[in-house]
Amino acid sequence: MPIYEFRCLHCGRLFEKLFINPSEKADIRCPRCQSDTCERVISRVNYVSRAGAGRTKPSVTTRSCAPGSSCTTIEIPGADD
Ligand SMILES: [Zn+2]
Structure with a gap:
């Protein structure tokens, strides 16, 4: 089952959602502010940007x-640390 990562465009919250069936894609809401204005985040790019904040x-x-x-x-x- 695919797990997709999303970012809330309203408050910036990052969250993951597991899709058990494709029809659930119609109901993506931010767990913090309940906004439905969310964008899909590609995990690899997201990871790189997080790591880039470090040293x-x-x-x-x-x-x-x-x-x-x-x-x-x-x-x-x-x-490996
Ligand atoms: Zn939000």
């Missing part, structure tokens, strides 16, 4: 791994 940034490398597609490798400094 080190993850290294993102995109390369071709097959004709017509690419692979992305993310190296996160200090992830």
Whole structure:
């Protein structure tokens, strides 16, 4: 089951929602202010922006791994701590 991350455009709250069935997408509300003005956040980008606030940034490398597609490798400094 997919878990999507959303950001409330009203108060900025980040929250995750688990979709058991696709029709639930019609009912996305901020758990803090109950606003339904929320945008989907792509987790990887979100993670990078969070990590970027710290002292080190993850290294993102995109390369071709097959004709017509690419692979992305993310190296996160200090992830083993
Ligand atoms: Zn909100």
